[in-house]
Amino acid sequence: MNDEMEEIILEFITEAEESLDKIEPRFVELEQKGEDSELLNNIFRSMHTIKGAAGFLGFQSIVDVAHAAENIMKRLRDGEIALSKPLMDAILKAIDMLRLLLGHLKEKDGIEENVSPLVQELNIALKSATPKTGNAAQNKEQVVPSSQAPEDFPKPANVVQSTNLQQPSEPTDIPVNSSKTIITSKPDETPVQPKQHGAIQHPVKVCADSSMQPNGSGENDQKSNETQQPSKDTSQKAQNLRVDVNRIDKVMDLAGEVVLVRNRLLNISNYFDFKYTDDPMTEILMESVSFLDRITSDMQLAVMKMRMQPIQKVFSKFPRLVRDISASVNKDVELQIFGEGTEVDKTVIENIGDPMTHILRNSIDHGIESTEERIAKGKSPKGKIVVNTYQKGTQIVIEISDDGKGMDVDKLKRKAIDKGILSEDEAQKMSYEDAIDIIFMPGFSTKEIATELSGRGVGMDVVKTNISLLNGYVEVSTEKNVGTTFKISIPLTLAIIQALMVEVDGAKYAIPLSPIEETLKVAKKDITNITGQNVIVIRDKVCPLFELNSILGIDSNGHGSSDDAEYKYVIVITMGDKKFCLAIDKLVGQEEVVIKALNGLDTTTSYVLGATITGDGKVVFILDVAGMSRNLLGLAKV
Amino acid sequence: MPDLKMKILVVDDFSTMRRIVKNLLRQLGYENIEEAEDGAQAYLKLKNGGYGFVVSDWNMPNMDGLELLKKVRSDAELKDIPMLMVTAEAEKEKVITAIQAGVNNYVVKPFTGEILKEKMDKIFERLQAQK
Numbered sequence: 001m002n003d004e005m006e007e008i009i010l011e012f013i014t015e016a017e018e019s020l021d022k023i024e025p026r027f028v029e030l031e032q033k034g035e036d037s038e039l040l041n042n043i044f045r046s047m048h049t050i051k052g053a054a055g056f057l058g059f060q061s062i063v064d065v066a067h068a069a070e071n072i073m074k075r076l077r078d079g080e081i082a083l084s085k086p087l088m089d090a091i092l093k094a095i096d097m098l099r100l101l102l103g104h105l106k107e108k109d110g111i112e113e114n115v116s117p118l119v120q121e122l123n124i125a126l127k128s129a130t131p132k133t134g135n136a137a138q139n140k141e142q143v144v145p146s147s148q149a150p151e152d153f154p155k156p157a158n159v160v161q162s163t164n165l166q167q168p169s170e171p172t173d174i175p176v177n178s179s180k181t182i183i184t185s186k187p188d189e190t191p192v193q194p195k196q197h198g199a200i201q202h203p204v205k206v207c208a209d210s211s212m213q214p215n216g217s218g219e220n221d222q223k224s225n226e227t228q229q230p231s232k233d234t235s236q237k238a239q240n241l242r243v244d245v246n247r248i249d250k251v252m253d254l255a256g257e258v259v260l261v262r263n264r265l266l267n268i269s270n271y272f273d274f275k276y277t278d279d280p281m282t283e284i285l286m287e288s289v290s291f292l293d294r295i296t297s298d299m300q301l302a303v304m305k306m307r308m309q310p311i312q313k314v315f316s317k318f319p320r321l322v323r324d325i326s327a328s329v330n331k332d333v334e335l336q337i338f339g340e341g342t343e344v345d346k347t348v349i350e351n352i353g354d355p356m357t358h359i360l361r362n363s364i365d366h367g368i369e370s371t372e373e374r375i376a377k378g379k380s381p382k383g384k385i386v387v388n389t390y391q392k393g394t395q396i397v398i399e400i401s402d403d404g405k406g407m408d409v410d411k412l413k414r415k416a417i418d419k420g421i422l423s424e425d426e427a428q429k430m431s432y433e434d435a436i437d438i439i440f441m442p443g444f445s446t447k448e449i450a451t452e453l454s455g456r457g458v459g460m461d462v463v464k465t466n467i468s469l470l471n472g473y474v475e476v477s478t479e480k481n482v483g484t485t486f487k488i489s490i491p492l493t494l495a496i497i498q499a500l501m502v503e504v505d506g507a508k509y510a511i512p513l514s515p516i517e518e519t520l521k522v523a524k525k526d527i528t529n530i531t532g533q534n535v536i537v538i539r540d541k542v543c544p545l546f547e548l549n550s551i552l553g554i555d556s557n558g559h560g561s562s563d564d565a566e567y568k569y570v571i572v573i574t575m576g577d578k579k580f581c582l583a584i585d586k587l588v589g590q591e592e593v594v595i596k597a598l599n600g601l602d603t604t605t606s607y608v609l610g611a612t613i614t615g616d617g618k619v620v621f622i623l624d625v626a627g628m629s630r631n632l633l634g635l636a637k638v
Numbered sequence: 639m640p641d642l643k644m645k646i647l648v649v650d651d652f653s654t655m656r657r658i659v660k661n662l663l664r665q666l667g668y669e670n671i672e673e674a675e676d677g678a679q680a681y682l683k684l685k686n687g688g689y690g691f692v693v694s695d696w697n698m699p700n701m702d703g704l705e706l707l708k709k710v711r712s713d714a715e716l717k718d719i720p721m722l723m724v725t726a727e728a729e730k731e732k733v734i735t736a737i738q739a740g741v742n743n744y745v746v747k748p749f750t751g752e753i754l755k756e757k758m759d760k761i762f763e764r765l766q767a768q769k
């Protein structure tokens with residue numbers, strides 16, 4: 001198989017998967033809206049297109065499945081049969097099968113699926129479908145085989161082979177009742193080139209059997225063709241180019257390295273600026289370095305944008321998911337999605353699906369009440385879940401709200417005590433917010449019997465872990481009988497962050513800048529101790545204060561000046577609704593750092609997110625303030 | 639015989655299909671091929687001029703192949719551009735509709751380069767004959 005062919009197949013797989021992603025939510029919409037011919041036609045068209053392209057590429061199983069599903073869609077679209085649940089289920093099965101088949105193609109695992117039972121099932125579903133009107137009784141295929149179609153209309157009499165190319169053939173009559181417009185058509189003048197003659201003699205085979213010309217430059221030609229002719233009317237349609245992710249990641253890595261070198265150069269040039277202020281070369285150096293500084297930032301942004309994709313990619317699976325889950329627990333739930341065009345980093349796309357799925361399951365299973373219960377409460381019989389995504393500063397926020405029964409904090413506490421996760425005493429002291437966070441504790445699940453859905457051996461704690469792996473955090477707000485909202489906040493980019501460099505006990509640390517609200521210089525006398533917890537008052541609000549060195553488990557061995565200084569530097573950190581302060585020895589400055597993962601490090605207890613190399617060439621730990629917030633405040637006795 | 643240098647517009651909403659058709663055309667020796675994603679985009683491109691041939695899919699969002707065909711045929715500037723319609727099944731009624739709307743020929747998916755060539759040759763032979 002040559003490269004061109006392989007590329008086409010890859011493109012087909014991606015495009016077909018995207019089509020399926022797009023139609024899946026439409027199904028659920030269809031179920032809600034009833035028979036909407038535009039929706040039906042959309043789904044029909046996707047099946048139709050997938051079938052068409054698969055036919056060219058010789059993927060017969062895909063053709064068979066898509067064809068059977070298309071037949072159903074066609075008759076639904078044409079209003080011949082009525083939409084029903086069995087039909088819908090059959091088509092959803094077909095979509096699943098198509099995904100599976102595409103998956104095999106992608107993996108190149110050579111696994112063949114036996115699609116005939118499914119095709120049969122689809123055909124039976126079609127046959128047993130209720131005809132909509134009296135006349136739609138014919139269950140037979142409406143499609144005429146091509147041989148019966150108007151045979152290659154306007155057929156010139158002696159069209160044996162296009163041999164006499166030079167001479168115009170005799171004006172032949174057109175036997176079919178074709179319109180005169182054909183006759184008026186004017187051909188291009190065509191001096192025949194001998195080369196083309198050759199092309200006739202060598203019949204071109206189906207592209208599927210790899211007879212595609214290994215025309216490497218072809219793609220380029222096409223691209224340049226397209227760019228040469230920017231059509232002024234088409235409002236400069238964005239051109240797309242599919243690129244292997246690994247290549248982008250490589251560029252991303254390299255950009256990261258450039259950032260590090262840039263940081264070092266900045267340091268060095270500052271040194272020169274200080275030491276050789278009057279040297280004309282110093283000025284040139286400073287100028288070049290500041291230019292490098294600027295373009296590095298631009299490059300970083302550009303590379304970051306390359307990795308951004310609309311979150312739609314993740315969301316498109318949810319309507320079906322919600323449909324299936326709510327059906328299995330006998331609840332009626334409607335899903336509304338907003339902001340699906342919001343762009344997020346590819347890593348986020350890859351990792352946010354699971355936690356969100358879990359939250360949705362949880363909302364349907366535990367949040368939304370049964371229809372009877374809802375009616376009894378005077379709520380609308382249909383439960384509603386709203387997913388809303390938006391960008392807020394440098395954060396992406398995803399909110400998942402349900403209008404279910406909300407969480408019962410007392411019940412949560414009791415469960416946690418019963419399970420031995422919490423002591424009576426701890427539960428007593430717990431604030432409302434902290435009590436809600438119980439759901440994120442490992443080994444906690446509110447339903448007595450783990451249901452098929454929520455009880456898959458993973459609890460909500462996994463949600464929290466997964467999101468904090470993305471350097472984000474999740475907050476919950478709930479109100480009894482009104483509903484629950486999960487709010488996930490994730491930084492826009494994960495690889496390169498702005499950090500505040502601080503010093504504690506002579507060692508430097510980097511703290512991600514985004515959760516830092518402010519830095520303060522606090523007089524020691526302003527630090528008070530309330531029931532064993534240090535606090536400071538910031539603009540009339542009490543905020544817990546922690547010593548960074550004690551959090552990190554460093555013994556103060558007189559290295560720093562922390563204990564004898566009159567003042568302390570304090571960083572105020574906001575994590576969602578929570579605010580806390582970290583006391584440090586010195587503020588060093590702000591730096592752009594590239595996160596390098598540290599293998600074999602327990603990130604949950606060490607409060608270390610990763611490491612970076614600073615401008616002066618030192619390895620510095622990047623601190624995980626989200627983790628601190630979780631552990632320090634989760635059960636803090638504030 | 640069609641001119642190998644003529645500008646051809648391939649219209650299909652599925653980019654894999656555009657690529658397949660383009661590949662087939664390239665095998666036949668055509669180099670100057672452009673693409674459009676639907677009838678509306680195709681029409682705008684055609685209005686920019688210079689096209690000698692159109693290969694269009696039938697079922698597309700926004701403006702489908704038949705609408706494009708009708709629009710082209712009723713446009714004084716474009717009405718003479720030969721058009722080949724790609725369909726998935728040769729449905730009698732559809733094909734007749736297309737013929738009445740002035741399509742020059744149609745081809746059923748999937749097709750080989752050989753078939754494509756045959757269809758194109760026929761179109762241009764016929765046009766030549768009518769001159």
